[in-house]
Amino acid sequence: MTTRATLDNSARKTATDRVLILGAGGHARVVLDILQQAGLCEPVGFLDNNADIHGRRVDGLPVIGGIDALADIAKREHADGVIVAIGDNGARRGLARQVDQIGLKLISAIHPAATLAHNATIGRNVVIAAGAIVCANCQIGDSVILNTGCIVDYQTMVGEGSHICPGVRVAGRAKVEAGAFLGIGSTVVPGVTIGYESVIGAGAVVIEDVSPMATVVGIPATPIKLANASEEEVAMLAPAGA
Numbered sequence: 718m719t720t721r722a723t724l725d726n727s728a729r730k731t732a733t734d735r736v737l738i739l740g741a742g743g744h745a746r747v748v749l750d751i752l753q754q755a756g757l758c759e760p761v762g763f764l765d766n767n768a769d770i771h772g773r774r775v776d777g778l779p780v781i782g783g784i785d786a787l788a789d790i791a792k793r794e795h796a797d798g799v800i801v802a803i804g805d806n807g808a809r810r811g812l813a814r815q816v817d818q819i820g821l822k823l824i825s826a827i828h829p830a831a832t833l834a835h836n837a838t839i840g841r842n843v844v845i846a847a848g849a850i851v852c853a854n855c856q857i858g859d860s861v862i863l864n865t866g867c868i869v870d871y872q873t874m875v876g877e878g879s880h881i882c883p884g885v886r887v888a889g890r891a892k893v894e895a896g897a898f899l900g901i902g903s904t905v906v907p908g909v910t911i912g913y914e915s916v917i918g919a920g921a922v923v924i925e926d927v928s929p930m931a932t933v934v935g936i937p938a939t940p941i942k943l944a945n946a947s948e949e950e951v952a953m954l955a956p957a958g959a
């Protein structure tokens with residue numbers, strides 16, 4: 718399910734008051750800051766499976782317990798919203814699906830200093846950091862991270878669970894398939910398809926399609942790793958909607 722941004726940027730709004738943040742690492746701290754800057758909900762606490770940090774405070778917010786106890790903790794804390802703030806693409810996507818199954822609401826964190834076109838479509842559990850720009854007619858899938866200062870230009874699709882790192886520039890009409898990782902400062906020319914679960918190295922310039930599950934680096938970007946599977950197996954592993 719996606720939210721269509723309107724002229725008043727309603728994709729930023731959430732009907733949820735009390736929110737639990739899954740994960741308590743570096744990315745989760747960024748997400749907390751974005752939620753606080755946006756001021757549209759009340760972060761209640763972090764959940765993290767590292768029991769050593771349970772009971773501690775991270776940036777002033779308590780680590781309440783483990784992610785496994787999400788349903789019970791949400792009930793106890795009267796929290797109805799959840800955001801999965803885990804950097805690993807697969808883990809983030811998988812946990813978001815579990816949150817759905819529990820019946821809690823996935824919310825997005827959109828920094829007030831991000832710029833969204835009025836007709837961009839933004840999924841759930843999306844993080845859009847400060848300075849990110851999403852241009853006209855883009856479609857941003859569930860559980861995507863658009864990190865600090867990245868640019869996603871017109872009519873580009875970003876698939877579920879992808880991570881567009883800080884300073885990345887994706888030109889218009891590109892397709893970033895599910896679970897792709899675009900490393901810091903990389904550039905993608907117009908109309909290119911970045912295959913699902915591929916990795917684009919820091920600073921790479923992608924001028925042609927990238928195969929699913931490949932790793933490419935350099936200018937122009939060339940593969941240093943290809944999927945360790947046959948074409949048929951790779952096709953079978955394609956995430957839904959990729």
Ligand SMILES: CC(C)(COP(=O)(O)OP(=O)(O)OC[C@H]1O[C@@H](n2cnc3c(N)ncnc32)[C@H](O)[C@@H]1OP(=O)(O)O)[C@@H](O)C(=O)NCCC(=O)NCCS
Binds near residue numbers: 916918
């Ligand atoms: C692409 C990347 C994932 C490869 O990591 P890796 O699989 O561990 O690969 P290695 O470090 O073993 O490097 C393999 C080769 O690729 C080269 N290489 C790796 N990353 C490169 C890059 N970004 N640009 C150019 N060459 C690169 C290495 O120099 C090495 O070359 P060699 O075989 O001639 O010695 C990683 O280097 C990278 O760029 N990560 C991006 C991280 C990032 O953006 N983080 C931001 C988080 S918000």
